[in-house]
Structures are given as C-alpha cells and as structure tokens.
Amino acid sequence: MKNSPPRGSFPGSNPPRSPSDGRLDPETYLKALLDNVLAGVFLVTPNRGIRDVNRRGLFLFGYEAEELVGQSTRLLYPDEKEFLQVQNLYAKASGDTPTSLEDVPFVRKNGERIWADLSASRVRVGEEDLFVVTVLDVTERHHLQDEKQLALDERNTLIMALPDGVWLKDGNGAWRIVNPAGLALFGLSGRTDWIGKTERELARMNPPLAAAHLGCLTTDEEAWVRGSSTDATEPVVAPDGAIHLIESRKIPLFNEDGSRKSLVVIGRDVTERIRSEEVLRRYRHIFENAKEGILLMDESRKIVDVNPAFTATTGYTRDEAIGRNPNMLHSGRQDLRFYESMWASIDRDGFWEGEIWNRRKSGEAYCEWLGVTAIKKEERISGYIGIFSDITKRKEAEDRIVHMAFHDALTGLPNRRAFRERIGEVLERRSREPDLRFAVGILDLDGFKEVNDRMGHSAGDELLVLVSLRIKESLRSTGTLSRLGGDEFGLLLVGPDLEDVTFDRIVSALSEPFEIGGERVEISGSLGVTFSPPDRGDVDPLLSHADLALYRVKTREGNGWTPFQEEMEEALENRHRIKNELVRALSEKELVLHYQPQVDMVSGAVTGVEALVRWNHPKRGLLFPESFINVAEKSDLISSLGRSVMEEALAQQERWKTGGLDLRVSVNIGARHFLSDNFLADLDAALSRHCRKGICPVTLEIEVTETEALKDLSKAQKIIKRCLETGIVVSLDDFGTGQASLTSLQRLSVGEIKIDKGFVGKIQDSDKDRAIVSSLVVVGRMMGIDVVAEGIETEADGLLLIGMGCRVAQGYAIAKPMPAEAVPAWIADWTPFDSWKRGATPGDPARGISGEGRK
Structure with a gap:
C-alpha cells in the first residue's frame, strides 16, 4: 500500500510533536485513543479492503497488521453468506447515518468462531471515502443467548411433549402458551385462534366447552387471591356429552410491584384414574367383605394378600400368611399327585375348581370348595387368585343325606338302592374274576304284620331292629345285609363257602322267639336265594330270580328257604309276556x-x-x-x-x-x-x-x-x-x-x-x-x-x-x-x-x- 501510514496505524497517526509545547498533535492523540478502545476499529475501502486496523482488532482476530492490511474483509467471515449479509451494512452506511448490525459471526485466524456487533460510518480521508467499522466482541453474550435459547427450547419441547395440559396465562388471564394436551382437553387441537384470548372470550368462540372456560375464571381468581399454588378438580363436558374431570394446579406469578404477571396452570384428565380408583375401592370393599376366603399369590405361588374371611376360616392372620406357600394349609387327605394335577390344570387351562380338604391353624381339618384362576399379563402368568368357601357343614349334611339315601333310617342297614349298587359292584368284580362265587337272597318275615297291627308300630320297629341284628349275627362276616323296605331284607354273600348251612342258620335264627316290651313274640322268615349265574349277569334278573324263589317259599307257607330254579324263570318270562300284552290291551x-x-x-x-x-x-x-x-x-x-x-x-x-x-x-x-x-x-x-x-x-x-x-x-x-x-x-x-x-x-x-x-x-x-x-x-x-x-x-x-x-x-x-x-x-x-x-x-x-x- 503506497504512501500509507505505518502498519497498525491510521493516517496521521504519527504526526510530529509540536515544537512549542511538546504535546502530541491531534493525529497522534487519535491513534493512541483508537488503539486503547475495547472494540476493534477497521478502516475499510468501498470495495471492502482493509486499509488499517487498531490493536484491539488485531488481537480480536489473532492477526498481525501486515497479515490484514490490504486484505479483503472476506477473510474475517466464516462463509460467503455472512460476508454478503454485511454488504447491506455498508450500503446503508453510505449515507450520513451510521448503521449497525448485531451478533455477526466471524472467524479468527485459528478458525475459532466469534460473534460481534458491527457499526459502520462513512468518513472522508483526504480525497478518499472510507468506512470506519467498529467490531465489538459479543461472543460471551452470544453463548449466553444460545444457552438461554437452548434452555427455552428444551423447556418448550418438554412442555409440548407433556401428557398433562399446560397453560401460561398473562396477568389479565389471556392464553399465551398452551401445549397440545391442554388444547385437546378443551377441544382446540389444531387451532391457533386461541392465542391472546381470555377464558370469557374463549367461551364465546368455543360454545361446546363454554361452561368449562367460565368455570376456570372462578378457580383462576381463587389462585390469584390466595397468592400461592392452588389445586382444583373441575368438570369438563366434552362435545359428546361425556363428563371429564380435570385435576389442575394453578401457580400465580407476580411482578416486583405486586401486580399480576402470569398464571401457570398444569392440568390432567383424571376421569379414568378416578374411575379406576373407584373400581379399586369397590374391589377392595368386595375383597375385604366377601364371605368367601380370598388369597392372592404371585407367580411363584407365594401369598401376597388375604382377606378377613381367609383369616376367619383358616385361623392364619394376614401377616402370618403373606410370603408363605398355600401348601401350609394341606391336610394330608390328598396326595402329592392331586396337587400336581391341580396346578398343571391351572397353568394349562387358566382355571381349576373342586373340593379340597385343608387344615386350619388349630389343626382341625375342614372341607372347602376352591377355585383358582391364573392371572396373565402379556400371555405370561403373573399371579394367581384363589377363592374358597368352607363347605364342611354342607359336606357333613351331604354325607348324612347320602347315608340316608343309601341306608335305612330305622336299622342303619344299607337300603334297596345301596343293595343294588353292591350287587353291581360284585358283578363288575366277577368280570375280572370269573371264578368268583356269590349269592343274592331276598328274605321276607312271616307274621310280622300281625305283630305290627296288634302291638303297634313302635313294637314293629323294635322287632325289625332285633331281626336285623339276629340276621347279621347269623351271617357273621360272610355277607352283607340290607333292608329293602317294610319287613323285606336283602342278602349278598360273596366267597367260596356259600353252603346251605348259612341259609339254614338264618331261617332257624328267625324262628327263635323275640322279646318285645316284655312280651314273647314269634315270627319266621321266608328266603329266596339265587346263586352267581354262569354269565356276567345283571342286577335286575338276579333280584327277580331271588324274588321268584321267595315266592315259591311263600306258597309253601313260608318258614324256610329255597334256591332259584330254571322252571321259575319260565314263570317269570310268562309274567313279562303278560305284562307286555297287558300294556297293549290297555291301549x-x-x-x-x-x-x-x-x-x-x-x-x-x-x-x-x-x-x-x-x-x-x-x-x-x-x-x-x-x-x-x-x-x-x-x-x-x-x-x-x-x-x-x-x-x-x-x-x-x-x-x-x-x-x-x-x-x-x-x-x-x-x-x-x-x-x-x-x-x-x-x-x-x-x-x-x-x-x-x-x-x-x-x-x-x-x-x-x-x-x-x-x-x-x-x-x-x-x-x-x-x-x-x-x-x-x-x-x-x-x-x-x-x-x-x-x-x-x-x-x-x-x-x-x-x-x-x-x-x-x-x-x-x-x-x-x-x-x-x-x-x-x-x-x-x-x-x-x-x-x-x-x-x-x-x-x-x-x-x-x-x-x-x-x-x-x-x-x-x-x-x-x-x-x-x-x-x-x-x-x-x-x-x-x-x-x-x-x-x-x-x-x-x-x-x-x-x-x-x-x-
């Protein structure tokens, strides 16, 4: 650069000292001033060449004067875009009014980026128009602003992503910021005309939820008056008529002078939660008050909770039961295979129910009806629930009923139904043991009716009991005695020794006098017997054969026994034929x-x-x-x-x-x-x-x-x-x-x-x-x-x-x-x-x- 001032100095920056007073001349003074300012100062030609730069400018960009002077200012910009952007600054600075530009990116010699505020003024130096450009380093400010903006962006992103509704209202109640969840709660998704509107204005522009908007006015005012965080639950009627409950927290913010600055509102739709809580409360109420015992188990079958009915039935408190395996209740009446089969059914089918015997804490065994259901989560068993009822009394009653159904109330002997079943069991056994021998007999008392009529039913009942005892004594351990009804008894004898002496002994025993009410009573017995048939046989034919044999004894004036003979079968077949023909005859x-x-x-x-x-x-x-x-x-x-x-x-x-x-x-x-x-x-x-x-x-x-x-x-x-x-x-x-x-x-x-x-x-x-x-x-x-x-x-x-x-x-x-x-x-x-x-x-x-x- 010809005739240019020394590098690093502005024109006239090295004037001679005044001979009269020794002070610096104005140009020297100006140079000293510019070299010590905090901003970089550049003298730039209209074509953007650098004519001169002060020490701060050199320091700012990390160059020596000879490296910058004569160079284009493009050297100082990171790319063409920023360089061209600053051209507008020079264009405006061509007038008499200084212009400025904030937060302009630059690049130092070492490649580091900095940011600065620029101002440019046109000056006349000799015959040449130049630009004085000041560069004020604002890199720190820029970074602070970036951090602030980042924080703001993060906050906004967080707010916008929250599932809860968030509203920011100004001191007058106008909406300033609302996230999508908040807009959705008021049916305003996709709309932007809510910005700057108060709840009253929103009520007019959003009629379906007008009541909800107006309701917010009251709770907003409560928060302002209280001056601190306020919680509220507000009903919102959706356009479809469904009522939603919005749980909100309202936080008022005030200016230094105490005036209202803004109101932060955070709200969520808690309708389903409240409903779920209500359902849980109801379930808990049912759980606590159920008459049935209930136990909850985890996936490892450890007890996690029990209800009071469980305690009342088993005797184990909740604390005693939790953490233990329900096998603590096993009574020993069912073996290991039973429980293995039960749990296999539960894991395979998801459910099992049945009768099971358990043992109380006191050691007493009891019968319960138990149902166990597997609880599944994502197709995997996550736990089990067991519900049971103590059916011990019912079981005992059922056993009594079953006993009554199969036993005679007076004598305690098996009745006709049980007698038939036992014959069926023997026949089934005979199918497995072909050589098994047995005999079926029907015995009728001769003269019992006369005793019953003459002495009364009580005496008759006493006689029947004595007869049953005497027959059982005669049978000893060789057979089963049943009362078939009235004065008729059934006998079933099983074993190799079915000798005539047994039946003779029974008939003879009944001929011996009985003593009823101090009176000597004499009766006798008629007995018809059929022996095991060569084939498997059925119950009804056996009883018919025994009945036919009994009939034969009765026709001979009783007091004896006789076995069934084939000729009796012919009479039976004749009776069946007559019966069938009689059915037709009636028709x-x-x-x-x-x-x-x-x-x-x-x-x-x-x-x-x-x-x-x-x-x-x-x-x-x-x-x-x-x-x-x-x-x-x-x-x-x-x-x-x-x-x-x-x-x-x-x-x-x-x-x-x-x-x-x-x-x-x-x-x-x-x-x-x-x-x-x-x-x-x-x-x-x-x-x-x-x-x-x-x-x-x-x-x-x-x-x-x-x-x-x-x-x-x-x-x-x-x-x-x-x-x-x-x-x-x-x-x-x-x-x-x-x-x-x-x-x-x-x-x-x-x-x-x-x-x-x-x-x-x-x-x-x-x-x-x-x-x-x-x-x-x-x-x-x-x-x-x-x-x-x-x-x-x-x-x-x-x-x-x-x-x-x-x-x-x-x-x-x-x-x-x-x-x-x-x-x-x-x-x-x-x-x-x-x-x-x-x-x-x-x-x-x-x-x-x-x-x-x-x-």
Missing part, C-alpha cells in the same frame, strides 16, 4: 267290564252290581282276572288298570242312567294303586269328568281287599276318610282272610265288608266255616257295617245266610257276571227263591245288617 281297549248283581235275597231288590274286569284277548279269548291281575298288581300297570276300570264303570252308569236305570256300581281297586299317592287324584279326575253329566258320586263304591288294605293301615285310613268326604263308600273285600282286628276295622271306617267266598262256599259242610261267617255277620252288626256275602252257589247257602242275619249277597246262585247290555233285562226278570222270601225274620233290614238307608 287297544281290550279290557271290558262284566257286572255281577248284588241283591237282597228276601225282598229281591237289586242293591247294586260289582264291576269285574275281563280281558278280551285277540288270540286267547275272554280271560278272567286270575290270568293277569297278579302281573298288573306287581307293576305300575295296576294304576292304569284301576283308572281304566273307574272310567268305564262311571261311563256305564251314565249310559244306564240315561236309560232310566240307577245302579250302584262297585269297582275293585288293587292295593298298590289304592295306597299310592296318585289314587285320590285319579278318583277325583274320574268323578269330575262324569259328575258334570249328572252321575252322583254316592252311586260308586270302591272295593279293596282286607289283606292289602292292612299293609299300611295309617295310609289306608287317610284315603278312606277322603273317600267318605267325597261321598264314596269303601268296601273291604275278601273279609275274613286277613288278620284285621276289631280295632283296625274300626280305624278304617269302611262302609261295607264282603265275606270271602272261601268261607261262604263251605257253610253247608263245615261247622268251623259256618261259625266264622256267623261271627263276621255279628261283627258287622256290632260295628254298624253293611255285610255282603259273596260266592253263594246254592239256594241252601242263601237260606242259611238269611238265617244268620245276612240278606245281601252275590254269586252264581243269583247270577253270573254279565255284559253291561244284559243287566237291564236280567233285572227285569229277576226274582228270588220262594224259600228266601219266607226265610226273612220279621224286622230284618233290607240291606244287610246296618239297615236299608244306603243307596
């Missing part, structure tokens, strides 16, 4: 009624007819009851037969009544039907269907045999009472063949007794039978019960009966049973023997003994 209406008149032998009046069932068999012709009635009586068919007979008898009465004939009809009802729970309902149903058509119930009479009625005297008494209330008279058929006492006869309240034809047919030849009939007639007279003699065969029989005081009778001497259509003609032609008319004793009643009043 096909093959059963018909014939009617045998009952008459007053003296006056000739027809007092009624007895309906007698016949089977009009399609192949065998007309069959009498003897060929099928026993089969029906031993099955449920007897009830169907009884209903059919009652229906037909009432229908026939209706037909006769329509024809002008009003007759009393007696129908025979089997004892099994009569003593069943359905009989009265069947009778009421039949009467209700025909009474509406004008049939009066008192024209119907029910006949039941004496022997069968006495099997259950108490029940028979109740049924007869109900019949009397309905207007139905009950007649005791075959009277004299049973063991009815005067007491039992009086208790039954029957209206009529029919003397069995077995006695009536022998009164001509047997003094004994004649005396029996005469006694029965006297009994009827004494008790006011009508007496009918059945089965009179001859004129002489009738005359003898009339002489005894019995005028009403039926039998072949009067008429054979006949179809219904023949009855009217027979009645029209009927007339008694003359001897019968003359045989009447003056004053004798027309209807048996008790008088002529009954119709």
Whole structure:
C-alpha cells in the first residue's frame, strides 16, 4: 500500500510533536485513543479492503497488521453468506447515518468462531471515502443467548411433549402458551385462534366447552387471591356429552410491584384414574367383605394378600400368611399327585375348581370348595387368585343325606338302592374274576304284620331292629345285609363257602322267639336265594330270580328257604309276556267290564252290581282276572288298570242312567294303586269328568281287599276318610282272610265288608266255616257295617245266610257276571227263591245288617 501510514496505524497517526509545547498533535492523540478502545476499529475501502486496523482488532482476530492490511474483509467471515449479509451494512452506511448490525459471526485466524456487533460510518480521508467499522466482541453474550435459547427450547419441547395440559396465562388471564394436551382437553387441537384470548372470550368462540372456560375464571381468581399454588378438580363436558374431570394446579406469578404477571396452570384428565380408583375401592370393599376366603399369590405361588374371611376360616392372620406357600394349609387327605394335577390344570387351562380338604391353624381339618384362576399379563402368568368357601357343614349334611339315601333310617342297614349298587359292584368284580362265587337272597318275615297291627308300630320297629341284628349275627362276616323296605331284607354273600348251612342258620335264627316290651313274640322268615349265574349277569334278573324263589317259599307257607330254579324263570318270562300284552290291551281297549248283581235275597231288590274286569284277548279269548291281575298288581300297570276300570264303570252308569236305570256300581281297586299317592287324584279326575253329566258320586263304591288294605293301615285310613268326604263308600273285600282286628276295622271306617267266598262256599259242610261267617255277620252288626256275602252257589247257602242275619249277597246262585247290555233285562226278570222270601225274620233290614238307608 503506497504512501500509507505505518502498519497498525491510521493516517496521521504519527504526526510530529509540536515544537512549542511538546504535546502530541491531534493525529497522534487519535491513534493512541483508537488503539486503547475495547472494540476493534477497521478502516475499510468501498470495495471492502482493509486499509488499517487498531490493536484491539488485531488481537480480536489473532492477526498481525501486515497479515490484514490490504486484505479483503472476506477473510474475517466464516462463509460467503455472512460476508454478503454485511454488504447491506455498508450500503446503508453510505449515507450520513451510521448503521449497525448485531451478533455477526466471524472467524479468527485459528478458525475459532466469534460473534460481534458491527457499526459502520462513512468518513472522508483526504480525497478518499472510507468506512470506519467498529467490531465489538459479543461472543460471551452470544453463548449466553444460545444457552438461554437452548434452555427455552428444551423447556418448550418438554412442555409440548407433556401428557398433562399446560397453560401460561398473562396477568389479565389471556392464553399465551398452551401445549397440545391442554388444547385437546378443551377441544382446540389444531387451532391457533386461541392465542391472546381470555377464558370469557374463549367461551364465546368455543360454545361446546363454554361452561368449562367460565368455570376456570372462578378457580383462576381463587389462585390469584390466595397468592400461592392452588389445586382444583373441575368438570369438563366434552362435545359428546361425556363428563371429564380435570385435576389442575394453578401457580400465580407476580411482578416486583405486586401486580399480576402470569398464571401457570398444569392440568390432567383424571376421569379414568378416578374411575379406576373407584373400581379399586369397590374391589377392595368386595375383597375385604366377601364371605368367601380370598388369597392372592404371585407367580411363584407365594401369598401376597388375604382377606378377613381367609383369616376367619383358616385361623392364619394376614401377616402370618403373606410370603408363605398355600401348601401350609394341606391336610394330608390328598396326595402329592392331586396337587400336581391341580396346578398343571391351572397353568394349562387358566382355571381349576373342586373340593379340597385343608387344615386350619388349630389343626382341625375342614372341607372347602376352591377355585383358582391364573392371572396373565402379556400371555405370561403373573399371579394367581384363589377363592374358597368352607363347605364342611354342607359336606357333613351331604354325607348324612347320602347315608340316608343309601341306608335305612330305622336299622342303619344299607337300603334297596345301596343293595343294588353292591350287587353291581360284585358283578363288575366277577368280570375280572370269573371264578368268583356269590349269592343274592331276598328274605321276607312271616307274621310280622300281625305283630305290627296288634302291638303297634313302635313294637314293629323294635322287632325289625332285633331281626336285623339276629340276621347279621347269623351271617357273621360272610355277607352283607340290607333292608329293602317294610319287613323285606336283602342278602349278598360273596366267597367260596356259600353252603346251605348259612341259609339254614338264618331261617332257624328267625324262628327263635323275640322279646318285645316284655312280651314273647314269634315270627319266621321266608328266603329266596339265587346263586352267581354262569354269565356276567345283571342286577335286575338276579333280584327277580331271588324274588321268584321267595315266592315259591311263600306258597309253601313260608318258614324256610329255597334256591332259584330254571322252571321259575319260565314263570317269570310268562309274567313279562303278560305284562307286555297287558300294556297293549290297555291301549287297544281290550279290557271290558262284566257286572255281577248284588241283591237282597228276601225282598229281591237289586242293591247294586260289582264291576269285574275281563280281558278280551285277540288270540286267547275272554280271560278272567286270575290270568293277569297278579302281573298288573306287581307293576305300575295296576294304576292304569284301576283308572281304566273307574272310567268305564262311571261311563256305564251314565249310559244306564240315561236309560232310566240307577245302579250302584262297585269297582275293585288293587292295593298298590289304592295306597299310592296318585289314587285320590285319579278318583277325583274320574268323578269330575262324569259328575258334570249328572252321575252322583254316592252311586260308586270302591272295593279293596282286607289283606292289602292292612299293609299300611295309617295310609289306608287317610284315603278312606277322603273317600267318605267325597261321598264314596269303601268296601273291604275278601273279609275274613286277613288278620284285621276289631280295632283296625274300626280305624278304617269302611262302609261295607264282603265275606270271602272261601268261607261262604263251605257253610253247608263245615261247622268251623259256618261259625266264622256267623261271627263276621255279628261283627258287622256290632260295628254298624253293611255285610255282603259273596260266592253263594246254592239256594241252601242263601237260606242259611238269611238265617244268620245276612240278606245281601252275590254269586252264581243269583247270577253270573254279565255284559253291561244284559243287566237291564236280567233285572227285569229277576226274582228270588220262594224259600228266601219266607226265610226273612220279621224286622230284618233290607240291606244287610246296618239297615236299608244306603243307596
């Protein structure tokens, strides 16, 4: 640079000293001043060349003067962009007004970046226009600003990323900063028109949440007034109508003069949390108050919590249980394999429930119903929950019920159900052990009914208990005794020694007298036995065989035993055939009624007819009851037969009544039907269907045999009472063949007794039978019960009966049973023997003994 001042100095910076005073001239003074200022000062040409620079400028950029002077200022900028940006500074500085630029980046000689504030002024130096540029180092300030901005950016990023809503409001309540979560809570996501708006203004521009905005005014003011952090929970109604609860904290900030500066609000939607807390509270309440014991376990099956019911049941407190394995409750009644299987099911299926025996802290075993559920998190088991109920009392009750279901309450012996099951078990064992021998027996007591009727039910019960003890003693350890019902017992003997002596010993033991209430009582036993069949066999055939053998003993007057024989099977098959055909007969209406008149032998009046069932068999012709009635009586068919007979008898009465004939009809009802729970309902149903058509119930009479009625005297008494209330008279058929006492006869309240034809047919030849009939007639007279003699065969029989005081009778001497259509003609032609008319004793009643009043 020609004619330039020394490097590092401005023009005129080295003027000569004044000769007069020795002071520096102005240029020297100016140089000294510029070299000592804190800013770098550059003299720059219009084309951006450096003409001169002070010492601070050299220091600032790390150059020597000769390295800078004459160079372009581009050397001092990090890149072209900043260099060109500063050109605007020079353009503006070309005027008379100085210009400045802040925070301009530069680069030092060593490559280090610095930042400076620039100011430029145009000056005239001689004939040349130059620029005086000052460079003030603000690098430290720049770094502070960067750090401040970074902190601000980090803060903003954090605020914007927070899941909680954040609001910054100015002292007037206007929104200044709100993060996305805050905007979302007020339904303002994606909008920017909220900036600078107060809650009142926002209420107008955001109608769906106006109430929420206005509500904030109140809680905001509370925070300002309080002057410190304030918490609030505010309801916000969403546009869809759902109510959300916003939990907020409001922090007021004040200026130094105490005026309101800003309000920081942090809020979150706690609706789900509050709901979850409420659900947890409810679950905890259920947990604490549940009647069932509950234990929570972790994934290693250690107990982490138990409820009070657990403590009440097990005796272990919560502190004693937590951290322990539930196997502390094991009672030892279930083995290790049981628990291994249980936990395997839980881990495999996620659930197990069942009955389990545990032990209380006291050592007492108890039974519980336990359910265990695996708790899974991301398909992995994270714990278990067990819920149990103490069912010990229920279990004991169930055991009692099961015992009652399988045992006789009186004797404690297994009952019929248990007897059948035990036979089934033996048969199953036989399938595995073909050589196994066993015997099934059915035993019935001979004479028990008489003892029961004479001495009462208490005595009968005591006798049954004594009998069971005596039979068990006779069996010793070789068999099982069951009570099948009433005075019937079942025997099951298993083993190689099934000798006759065992059965002989049982029958013989029962023949020995018993002592009941200080009285000597004698009975005997009839026993039917069947031995293990060659094939596997079934329960029902075995019992049938034993029953057939028992029947054979009974027909031989009892007091003994007999084994089943094949010929008995034929009788059984015949019974099955008859039963099956009888089912068809009832369905096909093959059963018909014939009617045998009952008459007053003296006056000739027809007092009624007895309906007698016949089977009009399609192949065998007309069959009498003897060929099928026993089969029906031993099955449920007897009830169907009884209903059919009652229906037909009432229908026939209706037909006769329509024809002008009003007759009393007696129908025979089997004892099994009569003593069943359905009989009265069947009778009421039949009467209700025909009474509406004008049939009066008192024209119907029910006949039941004496022997069968006495099997259950108490029940028979109740049924007869109900019949009397309905207007139905009950007649005791075959009277004299049973063991009815005067007491039992009086208790039954029957209206009529029919003397069995077995006695009536022998009164001509047997003094004994004649005396029996005469006694029965006297009994009827004494008790006011009508007496009918059945089965009179001859004129002489009738005359003898009339002489005894019995005028009403039926039998072949009067008429054979006949179809219904023949009855009217027979009645029209009927007339008694003359001897019968003359045989009447003056004053004798027309209807048996008790008088002529009954119709």
